[in-house]
Amino acid sequence: MQLAKFKNINALLATATCSLFSNTVLATPLMNASDNSDIHNDNSWKIDTALMYYAETDRVSALEGIIAAKKDFGEEHILSGKLVFDTLTGASASGAVPQKTPQTYTRPSGKAQYRTPSNTTPLDDTFRDTRLQFNVQWSQPISEQDKISTGIQLSREYDYQSIAVNGGYTRELNQKNTAIFTGLSFAFDTLAPEGGRPVPLSAMVVDNTEGISGDNNISFKDAFEATRQQGGENTRNTVDLMFGVTQVINRRWIMQLNYGYSQVDGYLTDPFKVVSVVNDQGDALNQLHENRPSERTKHNIYWQNKAHFDEAVFDLSYRYSFDDWKISSHAIESKLRWPLTSSTYIQPSIRYYQQDAAEFYTPFITDDQPIPEYASADYRIGKLTTMTFGAKYLQELENNHSWGVRMEYYIQTPKNAGFEAVGQLQDLELYEEVKAFVVQFNYSF
């Protein structure tokens, strides 16, 4: 057969062509042109700035500023960095059950109290934090098909600090139609919560003497101190591993499949969360400081599809994750990028998330049962579903700058994971919905 005589060299030729034009030197001797207008060249820093405001109804609000910078030093040697500053204020659910009578709780610092009105989810309103996070990443090719990257991330909060390092390797195959990626990262966190780390499952000490509890109240101070850990683990180490494949299916469709493995060891308990112990009337007898296992192994699988139509880009992704705390979750997200003009687009998005409760999650503990080894009433590790509706608008400006605005509305609905409410709890809302709104402005230049 005649055809068998010839090899298909087009793939090789395409690769040779790509490498010929990936050489940035081609763009550099650009111009002694008479033209003096601003030639936007790839070698300048590309800066993205964003300001985000996040607000939950009656709960936490956050203001976040982001500056990201990226520079291509040629031949895909890329340095990028990001600085994030955010401040959080407001209240978050403490984990205690609501009651038909007003309740008094001690703040995690032990220095004051807060009161929760009747029929209301107890919220600890001392939630206030600022976080500064910085990361820098370098990536470069090491051969025609191979690329490596490495980076470091530092994060500092009022009561928490973290350092993480990562490395990644990408190989392009099959005429750059396939890319395989593997990445590894290590994070080392140190926690120093205000008021110290509570002794696991110790009862919250509440000063019921009239008047202000303060430094002069010696017996309260001693009792509070007795519920604090002396020494012990205050760090947390995380190892993340990732394997990914990106495949160009055809001219219009690109697909990505990732598997992620994550292992965390150390202090994983939330020092600010409690679990209520209730009697058969549903009356809260006391609040125990929660306790979580000191190890967690997570697996996740992520599948993303991007389809490029003549004008629009459709993105559909699915993530499944599960861990040895028995939390499993599914997330489906879809986005449609729709150009309005040649320089503007709008991108509506919708996301559905569903998770099952951790095996030690419990909305409360009844006083007729032994106290379990691990317990948490934190709704975030309980059974819940979340719906997110969003839209983004972006406009490219003549000078290669662009601005955009993004808005999201978010409804988180905790569900009963099969616990039977007792006594007064039957009449109270144990699984209160959380609604949040996000607005973000972007400017890139």
Add this chain to the structure above:
Amino acid sequence: MHYTFKQLNKGSFYCIQFQAMASLCEVLVETQNAELVYKIGCLAEAEAKRIEAKFSRYTNNNVCYAINNAQGKPLAIDTETASLLHFAAQCYEMSDGMFDVTSGILRRAWTFDGSNRLATQAQISTLLPLVGWQQVTLTDHTLQMPTGMEIDFGGIGKEYAVNCVAQICTQQAPDISILINFGGDIQVTQARKNKQAWQIGIEDPTFKADAKIKANAASKPLKTELAIKQINIQQGGLATSGDARRYLLHNHIRYSHILNPKTGWPITNAPHSITVATAHCIQAGCLATMALLQGEHAEAFLDAQKVKYWSYH
């Protein structure tokens, strides 16, 4: 700068024109922004002329001249030249030595003027030792080849220029469809807004040959439109290789101006012209030339490449 530009097709795009590389060069820009067109015109013409000046073999003060007159000594070359020669080296490998930028020297023996004058084997035999990329030592920064050998960028230069200009156009106007056409070597940077194809005329050698015969018979002047074949292109690169006017006819054998670098003789029984469409103009140009080098098996070669092509016999 000598380019001109005008608005065409009810103002839906601008057409920039200038002369470079012995061709009419056109850049079609789908915009109403005259200022942008002005800028692209400046950059496109400057880039085309820069590449022409740098790689032309008709001048004695450029890198091509320096390479061909290095007298066997290692020569320092710039990154762009090295990249382009690395590309040529890969083409040589892929084509099993048929696509060879050192084969131009054989033209000393051959004059393709439509006549029947063949070169003598003696002439060819003296030139053959000076042909063969395997004799060239290329690194990222240097090139060394035996005295007397010559490198000719003619086979890839124009297509390369088209892609360089396309790259500049994409940088300048990332969201606009721009068609670059240097004498039939074409690149479209991206699809047009309303999915419309760019329509352009390329020389159709068969049509021209037939028309010429008919025109002679009728003793009428030939209408230029007859020589042009209309093609539609939405995105990607297109290039044509052929011998519409450059061949020898001897004993009813048509000797194409494409020379076999291994024998020094012209390829016979190849199509007159081959047009290939691929992602990049330079890629299409190389495939078209490699196909012609296969002579009567040109189409079989192209079928194996799984590309879109048009061949004319």
